[in-house]
Amino acid sequence: MNAQTRRERIAAALFLAPDMVGLLVFLVLPMLLSLVLAFFQVDGFGGIEFVGLDNYARMIDDPQFWVSLRVTLAYVVFLVPLLFGTSLGLALLVRQKIPAVGVFRTAFFLPYMVSVVVVGLLWRYMLGDDIGIVPSALSGLGVPAPSFLGDPAYALGTVVAITVWVSAGYYMVIFLAGLQDIPREYYEAARLDGAGPVRSFRAVTWPLLKPTSFFVLLTSTIAAVTGGFDLVFVLTNGGPANSTSLLVFYVYQQAFQFGEFGYASALSSVLVLVLLVWSLLLFRITKAGKFSYDDA
Amino acid sequence: MSGLSRRHVLGLGALAALSACGGPARGPDAPMTFWQFYAPAPQQTEYQQQQSRWFIELVEAWNSEHRRKIELVYVPVRDYLGGAKLPTAFATGAGPDIFLLSPGDFLRYYNGGALQDLTPHLSRQVIDDFMPGTLETRTVGGRVFGLPMEIEPMAMFYSTNAFEAAGLSEGDIPRTWDQLLGVARRLKAAGQRGMVFHTVPGYYQNFAWYPFLWSAGGTVTNPDGTSAFDSPATVRALSFWQEAVRSGVSPRTLPGEDDPTVAFSQGLVSLWHRGIWTVKELQDVPDVRYGVFPTPVPEGGSYTTSLGGWAFVANARGRDPEAAAEFCAFALGSQRPEAVQRIVDWCIKVKTDIPPRRSALDKAVAQGGFESGVMRTFLRDVLPGARGEPRLPPVAYKAVSDAIQATMLGGADPKAAASAADRAITAYLKTYRGAEF
Numbered sequence: 001m002n003a004q005t006r007r008e009r010i011a012a013a014l015f016l017a018p019d020m021v022g023l024l025v026f027l028v029l030p031m032l033l034s035l036v037l038a039f040f041q042v043d044g045f046g047g048i049e050f051v052g053l054d055n056y057a058r059m060i061d062d063p064q065f066w067v068s069l070r071v072t073l074a075y076v077v078f079l080v081p082l083l084f085g086t087s088l089g090l091a092l093l094v095r096q097k098i099p100a101v102g103v104f105r106t107a108f109f110l111p112y113m114v115s116v117v118v119v120g121l122l123w124r125y126m127l128g129d130d131i132g133i134v135p136s137a138l139s140g141l142g143v144p145a146p147s148f149l150g151d152p153a154y155a156l157g158t159v160v161a162i163t164v165w166v167s168a169g170y171y172m173v174i175f176l177a178g179l180q181d182i183p184r185e186y187y188e189a190a191r192l193d194g195a196g197p198v199r200s201f202r203a204v205t206w207p208l209l210k211p212t213s214f215f216v217l218l219t220s221t222i223a224a225v226t227g228g229f230d231l232v233f234v235l236t237n238g239g240p241a242n243s244t245s246l247l248v249f250y251v252y253q254q255a256f257q258f259g260e261f262g263y264a265s266a267l268s269s270v271l272v273l274v275l276l277v278w279s280l281l282l283f284r285i286t287k288a289g290k291f292s293y294d295d296a
Numbered sequence: 297m298s299g300l301s302r303r304h305v306l307g308l309g310a311l312a313a314l315s316a317c318g319g320p321a322r323g324p325d326a327p328m329t330f331w332q333f334y335a336p337a338p339q340q341t342e343y344q345q346q347q348s349r350w351f352i353e354l355v356e357a358w359n360s361e362h363r364r365k366i367e368l369v370y371v372p373v374r375d376y377l378g379g380a381k382l383p384t385a386f387a388t389g390a391g392p393d394i395f396l397l398s399p400g401d402f403l404r405y406y407n408g409g410a411l412q413d414l415t416p417h418l419s420r421q422v423i424d425d426f427m428p429g430t431l432e433t434r435t436v437g438g439r440v441f442g443l444p445m446e447i448e449p450m451a452m453f454y455s456t457n458a459f460e461a462a463g464l465s466e467g468d469i470p471r472t473w474d475q476l477l478g479v480a481r482r483l484k485a486a487g488q489r490g491m492v493f494h495t496v497p498g499y500y501q502n503f504a505w506y507p508f509l510w511s512a513g514g515t516v517t518n519p520d521g522t523s524a525f526d527s528p529a530t531v532r533a534l535s536f537w538q539e540a541v542r543s544g545v546s547p548r549t550l551p552g553e554d555d556p557t558v559a560f561s562q563g564l565v566s567l568w569h570r571g572i573w574t575v576k577e578l579q580d581v582p583d584v585r586y587g588v589f590p591t592p593v594p595e596g597g598s599y600t601t602s603l604g605g606w607a608f609v610a611n612a613r614g615r616d617p618e619a620a621a622e623f624c625a626f627a628l629g630s631q632r633p634e635a636v637q638r639i640v641d642w643c644i645k646v647k648t649d650i651p652p653r654r655s656a657l658d659k660a661v662a663q664g665g666f667e668s669g670v671m672r673t674f675l676r677d678v679l680p681g682a683r684g685e686p687r688l689p690p691v692a693y694k695a696v697s698d699a700i701q702a703t704m705l706g707g708a709d710p711k712a713a714a715s716a717a718d719r720a721i722t723a724y725l726k727t728y729r730g731a732e733f
Binding site: 128147256257 | 378384386408409495547548551558559562564691698702704705716723
């Protein structure tokens with residue numbers, strides 16, 4: 001290694017150091033501590049006692065854990081495909097050469113810039129059973145409005161729909177970047193070969209968008225499993241009848257409302273495990289995100 | 297720029313940032329902190345500003361007489377009730393010296409060793425001065441760990457306009473659950489809104505539901521500490537709230553975003569099961585006509601209601617636990633006339649509550665605090681027979697909450713829900729270590 005290379009490496013390390021220190025102190029260390037805490041009973045007042053695997057045994061016997069796991073699974077299963085489809089659809093729309101496309105792009109992205117707490121309050125007002133604009137509009141059309149936030153049959157779906165409204169703009173931008181990387185010549189060639197819009201999408205857009213799709217799928221799943229707390233906290237507080245009690249909300253409840261920090265850590269480790277398995281699976285399916293376009 | 301390179305500027309910036317992380321210096325003589333949720337905010341209503349001023353004047357009175365000073369710290373109410381701020385502060389050893397605590401949270405803090413014994417600062421006379429049902433939920437083994445600042449019983453509020461529109465009068469005021477459902481149905485049939493029971497899961501919903509459990513003859517735990525939740529009384533109370541929602545006379549969410557001023561003034565509610573504090577909230581709302589009656593009971597049941605209210609507590613691991621305990625006694629447990637008057641002011645001037653001490657109640661009555669129709673009803677008809685909010689450990693609270701939610705909004709079988717909650721409470725009690733409840 002010559003002096004020039006060594007200097008460059010040192011410079012690179014120095015530039016990376018602040019980020020790495022931040023990651024270690026604020027992410028890796030708390031994660032490790034959380035995994036360790038799962039083996040203790042921690043009362044939040046300085047009392048700490050080693051309990052081995054008791055917290056995990058308790059989890060198995062805790063019906064609320066299974067309810068929350070089921071709710072989280074349903075949330076992810078509905079949210080991720082819906083978010084994927086909506087954001088891809090929006091990206092395809094705003095890629096078109098139409099007047100004032102910038103306004104549409106901004107409008108779709110705007111909800112993502114608003115605080116989730118504000119979004120939650122806004123939707124709570126709009127969906128309120130008695131004075132909400134949405135139930136009033138439905139009633140005006142002669143459609144009986146359900147209790148969007150008070151009926152367990154609708155509450156989780158409502159949270160999913162609001163999450164799509166908030167996040168679709170963000171993933172739209174990612175898809176848009178992916179779409180703009182696809183050379184125009186490919187579409188031109190497809191058009192000369194007689195391909196219509198659907199065929200062009202299947203033969204050109206979809207295969208070339210695979211790396212972006214992989215990224216969106218991975219990050220939106222992680223966001224779905226670990227997120228959703230703010231919205232649930234503001235909209236439903238986990239209700240009605242635990243129908244929106246996501247695992248992340250239950251973790252919060254155990255830690256901060258019940259003072260069971262050890263048990264909450266054990267619950268968190270399940271979230272980490274689920275995400276780890278999902279990420280490995282996705283990496284395996286997609287060969288670590290490296291796609292062969294020849295298979296398309 | 298001469299003499300001050302970019303490196304210097306960056307270095308100074310980093311130094312400033314690092315020093316800011318440490319927060320204000322907290323020496324041994326630093327003032328004690330008192331965390332509560334009555335912030336001075338000019339945009340609030342007049343009575344909310346009065347509540348904030350009451351705290352400021354209380355602390356000023358203490359600070360003028362004592363070497364150990366106190367400063368008020370305001371926590372937004374939502375963050376205080378279910379947020380992470382208070383638990384995080386205690387978990388990191390940075391909890392407040394004095395704070396407000398509700399019975400629902402009492403055991404968690406007591407069992408964690410966070411509550412200072414206030415008894416040495418209270419005379420026997422003062423302890424006996426507290427009304428029944430107020431100190432019990434803050435006492436362990438005869439020692440007092442919290443002093444209530446108010447008594448807040450639950451009752452049924454009704455809209456006089458809605459009653460009149462439905463052809464109902466004071467003679468139709470229901471006394472039993474069946475009559476209550478009947479009145480609510482008549483109101484709905486006349487195009488009015490129905491009756492509201494709290495719908496959001498949490499400590500407050502449990503608190504609002506207990507009167508129905510108790511008046512049916514049930515309880516969460518037996519005197520020996522075992523679970524008593526799987527009982528016909530529990531099933532009856534769960535079924536009543538379920539029937540109210542199922543039949544469409546009770547909504548699944550709270551009207552007017554849980555704001556009674558909006559709900560009553562816009563005709564969004566006819567009957568609402570709420571606490572005495574609602575009187576103050578409705579006081580300055582024009583054109584709102586309402587009345588109050590005691591929570592109805594089931595056929596053959598006996599009347600009761602639940603008593604809420606916050607208490608001052610001192611942190612046993614704070615900077616100066618003895619001074620903090622002394623402050624609690626100074627504020628609410630002193631025989632000094634100005635201390636008693638302070639309780640009176642809180643309960644009848646800046647809020648509408650019932651004073652927790654007999655001496656303060658007598659003064660409040662003498663000063664006209666219970667002359668208005670609704671306040672007279674609260675004192676004469678609602679308060680007698682009331683019971684203090686039970687202090688349950690979180691797992692038991694959650695089991696009760698799940699049973700209410702599952703039946704009321706999830707349509708679950710009340711018997712199955714009561715049994716499931718009973719099993720959860722019983723399993724938990726086998727390993728529970730802490731104060732009795």
